[in-house]
Amino acid sequence: MIAINSGAILRGTGLLSDCETVPAPRGVVDEWQACTPGKLDGRRDLSDPCTWLGKRDGKEYWSCPRNVSKTA
Numbered sequence: 001m002i003a004i005n006s007g008a009i010l011r012g013t014g015l016l017s018d019c020e021t022v023p024a025p026r027g028v029v030d031e032w033q034a035c036t037p038g039k040l041d042g043r044r045d046l047s048d049p050c051t052w053l054g055k056r057d058g059k060e061y062w063s064c065p066r067n068v069s070k071t072a
Contacts, residue, residue, distance in 0.1 A: 015040045016040055018044075019034065020035075030064055033050070034061055035061075
């Protein structure tokens with residue numbers, strides 16, 4: 001029941017969008033996120049406070065200041 005309430009199962013099956021931290025290039029201070037859209041909620045919009053970097057292999061990449069929550 002806890003997994004359903006947190007959305008973990010729905011994200012794992014692709015029904016809800018999800019983001020994961022990926023390695024940024026050397027010297028980059030920001031944290032990079034790779035996000036996949038969900039079938040129910042579409043793409044994640046991290047535009048405040050992150051910067052969109054582009055799309056590749058079905059994932060959207062964002063550069064975000066460290067310590068910013070991406071679970072919204």
